[in-house]
Amino acid sequence: MRRQDPAALARARFSEIVPHLLDDAYSLAKWLCHDASDAEDVVQEAALKALKALETVSVDRPKSWFLTIVRNSAVTWMTRNRSKRLAYAGGMDDLDALGAGDLEAPPNPEQALIALEDTERLRQAIADLPPPLMEILVMRDVNGLSYREIADATGAPIGTVMSRLSRARVQLARRLKAEP
């Protein structure tokens, strides 16, 4: 058999890595694209890129490696097909800065906790986060990537990852607090 065939090698590596990460990949893509069928396209595109890449690279940390490809595919996809979704008011500086008010405790902590029980509202609140915040929140809390892995995946410095994640959580807490 042709053991040195790079395509065959890539397929062997691919089969070892990608199928196990599919749920993670799909979940990430679905959040980033806001759409289940777009998510399928993005994951499939990412898988093809991964297969191609595996001809020449072997991967030490497959999860963050593949999710990085998924994330980048989703960003490309959204830019190309759904550019309006990506537009959001306010610059990055605004996103990355944390206001002093962020640390204020809610007037009624019980109420805030009850609001968190409303899964639909919380999902909507996550979906409404600005994309740079949302992607980091999803990679952390859905995919379980470390700060370092998220920094590698998004190309943002680790300090930025930390502040965006913090910002995302604070926004969720506020949004649920503010709504009846």
Add this chain to the structure above:
Amino acid sequence: MTDVQTRLLRINAALDGELSAMDQAAFDRELGEDPALAREFARLSAVREATRRAAPRERAPSGLADRIAALGKAPGATVVPLSEAAARRPERTPSSTGRAAMGLAASFAALGFALGVGLTALRTGDATREADAPIVSDFARAAIAGQPYDVASSDRHTVKPWLAVRTTVSADIVDLAAQGYPLAGGRVTVVDRVPAPTLVYRHNEHFVALTELPSSLARTAGDGAVESVDGYHVARWLEGGLGFIAVTDADEAALAKFVSAFRTARKGVGE
């Protein structure tokens, strides 16, 4: 960065298990001493837990999972420029005969056109190289996918009935283990929409795939001489109204020896 910001990042890092052991120990101590910090930690912890509940990891749709799994097997997704037919061929799953049969049924439809075109040459007589192409591609595909057979068995009493229910040719399976070609298994090769039995023999680390074509398709000329097609060695011959095509990644001499051994042994079986 302000103290407030630093404080908030620290709470999040503690939540996410991103603090070093020393920092975590210090943080835990402060939590006990600073009620405001404890409140904020509880609030963000609640947000984090709620996020995880509201946004669980979702299961990928099974159709997507199947397509992704197929990428790891079928050459269709990458460049295996052997022939149109091989590129179009859906992958079979040898682990389960039931699924293999379903995959085969699907491959009939997908291959119909490609092979129909490819094998027109076989019907018209001379252009035997073109006629071989789909079978050589089939060999290449199976070899590259690491699945040279759909039923893996060195026992011809297992392989023969498996092939018999799937093909119209009753394959004569001869035992060539003594000659250095133990039976490895069998698979079905679809030629011009007709499923034909392919016997797979092992020879050291190589395989020899022998396809038996029914008389309706057995118009390939050949006398068992070894040729090279797409980097593989191929031999074809007619016998008893059946066409035989042997393809291998082993060397020329190994195939010539195989052909000779097979033909001799088959005569013995037929008599």
